[in-house]
Amino acid sequence: MYFAYDEDQEEFRASLRRLLTERAPIARVREVAENGTHDADTWRLLSSNMGVPGLHVAEEFGGGGFSFLETAIVAQELGRALTPVPMITTTGAIEAVLRLADAEQKGRLLPNLLDGSTIGSLAVSGPDDLAVDTATVRASGDPAAPTLAGTLDYVPFGHVADLLVVPALVPGGDDVALYVVDAHTAGVVARGQASLDLTRPLATVELADVPAQLLGADRAAIERVINVVRTLLANEALGASEAALEMAVDYAKQRVQFNRPIGSFQAVKHKCADMAIAIDSAQATVMYASMCADEDNDEFPQIAVMAKSQGSDCLTQCAAQNIQVHGGIGFTWEADPHLYFRRAKAIEPIFGNSAHHTGLLADLVGI
Template identity: 40%
Template structure:
């Protein structure tokens, strides 16, 4: 295992960072926060056309670039640094991965090229009211209807659910429970009986929605009733990539806090010279580096050693979530009162950190999952 990124990967990171800093300054983030869609479709298409980001880990045979999770992790880390507003996590990290993991060859050929080109925005709908991120908790029933299925129920906290063109829905066959009967299905946003309601959430930089399904017709993705493993793999991959985003956000919080501590003068000297501030920055540095190490290892595992993916994903997700929240909170503290004002950016990172902590399972959930996997 090589613990260092290659020269090509570092060059890719530099190119990506320049693109994101140019297209996602704080002013643009704040503008997009106030819109219903929450992202700029022109930039979304530019990402696909100039950088090929939407198809980064999609095989070339389906119109993608054919890279792996290390490169995808770099993208997520850099997007996390700037609070990039786009349906990248939902489309690329969740929906595209679900199709790759569960879809038939014909479905991959039909669905993936439009995702890779940026033409289609997609998402994964899993959580139900009162439910959690555990696949076994799915209650939505897929009722057989000829060569397809009918769905009646609700999904909530669906990232970019109201702007997605394609939705991958997790349901189960009638009369099943636990991991048995779990089925992934696809439907279009214009499907009859589907309604999407944007949710008012803490983090306005990442849009979420509630989906109401009333006798909506959907097509099974892959074999009906046999999607438990594919769904778990998709969620584990998503956890690794969300952890990368959190690591990037945490690193940016540390950089911002240190820069502010160097130029903010109090009692005739920069506040960074005070021991209490030094301790805060040093402790956050430890959190950030720990999160990065876990994320880089998990990204490698996702690409090279899939049998350890579930454990690696839980380690990375729990460490990065807590590290990001700590870094964001200390960034606010070091900035003082201005850190929580609407005009300042630290509060935006704190809200993203809190949302990321809960998305795809909080640290407590992942530690319990890890304990179970290890048989402790």
């Protein structure tokens, strides 16, 4: 199989990278991240100029009609730049609506999500969020007009989101379904909380008998949504890994010890080589997962799990080695390597760590 992006896709990547370099350099990222919010200007630009939220959504729904590979490229470039925008969580909300909503809900919810004017947040991040015995939100009342009550922890961009996709126990408590909640409705309280990854802020969201709309409880469709987010996280981790390697190599060329660039020392060369090997290995898996997502084929569930696990491990390795190459300065607040390490450790536990994903893969393939 040929693993490469075509000329148009590489041109799109280059254009996106130029935009992020100019409009969201690392100094801007730090400024926004330290305020615990998102880069609203860059998000509007990405949405209006490039149609980022709806790139791979069919034109009949108002999307761009491109392949999932274009969306994967966006995730990679945003990961490379650590841009604090709600792209992945909004895409998760869009996928939930596409996979579970009826025609009326799609017509009402998708336009504003796709043009970026509505920020969506898929409030699912842990491996047990969809389990009946661990769900923290409960639906009650008329199934046609339910209300939700409970607390959601670790909701990405939850305090800036306009629309929440919430997992909740259905009335009767025998299943977990996804519901849509208007984040500006009375009874919704979102509080930003300290996040290890400053570039991806989190919030605790409290729901007090909040009106909601049922999307659905189809477990296969929900798993498809989760696997799309897994694949995007893997692409994001891949882009961040490449940036960490480039940062390490650039520093190794410039830093001089014993009258020689440290990049000439074998130990430093080996660290950079190990990073490059990890990236090459992860790249094949992550790109194949993106291709499977585009085709929506039978392999996608297994490959998405593999991609999330391998992409996350790759970033953890590259971010840690980047700090080591930088030496003492790599641990300081003023240097940038720690930002990538924070992103690595924040991606790791989403939907479960690598051990969880390895077990899940074993279950999927029947081992």
